[in-house]
Amino acid sequence: MTTVYLVRHMETEGNLKQIFQGHCDTPASPMGRRQMQWLEERFKSVHYDCVYSSPLRRAVETAKSIISYRQKPLVLRDELIEIDFGELEGKTLEEISADTPEVYEKLMKERNSFVPPGGESVKEVYERMRKVMDQIVTENSGKTLLVVSHGMALQCYICYLMGHDVIRIGEVPIGQNTAVTLVVYDDTMKPKITYCNDNTHIPPAHRLGNTL
Secondary structure (H helix, E strand, O other): OEEEEEEEOOOEHHHHHOOOOOOOOOOEOHHHHHHHHHHHHHHOOOOOOEEEEOOOHHHHHHHHHHHHHOOOOEEEOHHHOOOOOHHHOOOOHHHHHHHOHHHHHHHHHOOOOOOOOOOOOHHHHHHHHHHHHHHHHHHOOOOEEEEEEOHHHHHHHHHHHOOOOHHHHHHOOOOOOOOEEEEEEOOOOOEEEEEEEEOOOOOHHHOOOOOO
């Protein structure tokens, strides 16, 4: 049996401004720093063998925060990175609508198949996350792992775990920043979601939405 905790990074200034961050990085917001403290407490007494993370700053800082109580290996994997929004990175929906209305229209109508100009499709992220997680789980059979990644990237992988094709990704909500999903893989590497997008480490007044 292999156990994996999937963790979304802390809130950033980009999240607050509701921009398409993609591969660009923005610093932690004041709430993001508090979220990391709550996440540290959540994992303070949890056994795990290793932490994997996207190489982007917001994910690495979150991963380092988790392991601050104990010295565990931190492995960066490029494939855990967020979707590449191409020319849309750093822009809000309002700016996209004003600057490139034709792109905005496609984004609104074709969310599951939309490819940002110069960027990456949701299907490509879905396949990328599936492959890298299969590798990570296979290489760490019998261990307990933490994997820190991003909203869209984790949404794609959770969609896969649920047995859905990427076309159904809209049925899978994106978890709040620092939300945790627990997945257990049996000896044949068949996954089972124990809980999804759990944010109970965050005080009730600061929680968003519900878990699945």
